[in-house]
Amino acid sequence: MGKATIRDVAKAAKVGIGTVSRVLNNSPKVSLATRMRVLGVIQNLDFHPNNTARLLSRKIRIHNIGVITPPFTNYYAFADRLRGVQRGLAQTPTDYELTLFSVSSLAHFDDQLALILQVRNVEGLLIIDMDLTEMQVDALRQAGIPFAGLNHFRGRSWTCIGTDNIEGGQLATEFLINLGHTRIAYVGDDFPPEYGWPTGEERCAGYKSTLRKHGIEPLDELIRLGPYDYQSAKTRTFALLDLPEPPTAIFAMSDFLALGCIAAIRQRGLRVPEDISVIGYDNLELSFHTGLTTVSQHLELSGELGIKYILSMHGGAESEPAAAPSLPPQSVIVRYTTQSISAA
């Protein structure tokens, strides 16, 4: 049992509680004999000192801010954001530590959040890619924990640092249309609205509205939703290629899926962008290396601004909620997976 306390050890070893503390802290003023004895008892009782008590006693205060992350379908997006967080933290001379909470499902998220609220072991919280209910928002505010979301949700009452997904979807689609494409497919996730991650839906909405704006009617056969993973993106791309009239361009809702699309296209012996253009969304660092054309949503910067925002709220001026930082506008980063249709 981890129940053993320093007093139990003292009793069992027939020494004073102070002595036990001394061996625990490696004080030189303990005879070898008693030290050995105490050490033995510690082993037997499987005693582990309670660090919380130690900190209290020593008047050491530890501050940490939590980062809570969703299931890792797209790890590099998280990694890019986390990198920003770390950089922001490093730039601010504080002694905050970073605690990583990873979550394996939505239900688990609620549990984790409840736990955090209970334990309050965190003086700030960065929430990556997850939405909060109004109740959770209230609870967080009640608890006085500064928090921010790293992503974008429309019309939320709490601070989210992210770029608008509808707008991003429009950008990508507009870009493809300007290149002369009209038969443009969309490959995205199929999370239902209840799932609480409207990102894909919004990007798709931007795609559709832009198509219509240019007089193109969105076609069901060109909109392929499904699980958010690489393999599945490939599968859906194959289906697209098998169409009587395949698309000339694909807008994938994330760089991660875009890579799946590209892999599928190449696997069929077709070329990107000569035969089909592909644009992603995220601008991961990875995408620089793969030469992917994409919409930059400033992942890393969002992390940096997020942590700085959180930190700024601890500066006493908690009454004056610091202005939510905002990201630069999104833009299409043109690389080598898209080209004008006339060039084909």
Added chain:
Amino acid sequence: MGKATIRDVAKAAKVGIGTVSRVLNNSPKVSLATRMRVLGVIQNLDFHPNNTARLLSRKIRIHNIGVITPPFTNYYAFADRLRGVQRGLAQTPTDYELTLFSVSSLAHFDDQLALILQVRNVEGLLIIDMDLTEMQVDALRQAGIPFAGLNHFRGRSWTCIGTDNIEGGQLATEFLINLGHTRIAYVGDDFPPEYGWPTGEERCAGYKSTLRKHGIEPLDELIRLGPYDYQSAKTRTFALLDLPEPPTAIFAMSDFLALGCIAAIRQRGLRVPEDISVIGYDNLELSFHTGLTTVSQHLELSGELGIKYILSMHGGAESEPAAAPSLPPQSVIVRYTTQSISAA
């Protein structure tokens, strides 16, 4: 001042300490009037409850294991390892949290470690890509903190989970030689031995010994060491290409640098692998997407094994130091950046 205590608040608000605690915890049994008053005082005094004390009082024990990481030159290698750590943690039903310590320099590393040792706020430590002095090892052991390195150092007395770099260097070189290459360059870092990161040096040693084994004398002009960054790798590659007789293949000491090499080659209008083969080292997930031929060192798995190892040491059997887990052998992952010289 964060010096204000609950007692100060009580005094200033002319209430009992218990009442303050109640408003802090949102207890319903506080009249609105006094609650407001107390809240006001809390604001004035800029009082922040001491979470350590709260935890102690509530008998909540928090366990966390620390992950300490080097300056981020190669973030994705860290990310891949971290992913393994998180996965391993998720597979083990415990309530451990992960605390991330990021370090900006070697000196900073020593400080951080000293701090961790002082505060002992961590019940396990995973050390990524950093070496320990014997003193640090002893201190960690004294403190009873289970720890492991994620990487490989030769002949250390502590547990490192990583694959042998000399061997890996040999593998890569052997692979290139089997492809018919004889004029093989090496692009790596120039960290001096004192820096405490022998990784590159070892990979280079493997490279040289394998060359010699095949009767090829390593040439200084083909060994290009320098800063560990993408741009610099490009620069060195340009120098290589400017040689009267350029190499037909490059062994880059990491995938990250390999991508720099490839970028340089392509920028010169040459093709990979048709004109020059490039092999990296790491097998980042990124490398799957870029089609890079590389040596797999099981980054993600190392994280997973590392955390499981640490956790296993808390299972009471601390006396019996759990066997250090070992990684599967390294191997060359053949993709699309290398080819036989005769095919050129």
Added chain:
DNA sequence: CTGTTAGCGCCTTCAG
């Protein structure tokens, strides 16, 4: 060298 005594800052009964 070692036992004892105070707290660390907060939560939680327990009487009012």
Added chain:
DNA sequence: CTGAAGGCGCTAACAG
């Protein structure tokens, strides 16, 4: 509804 008292588990003076 509210104040006072005890204790969480440990460290840090103190006397021996």
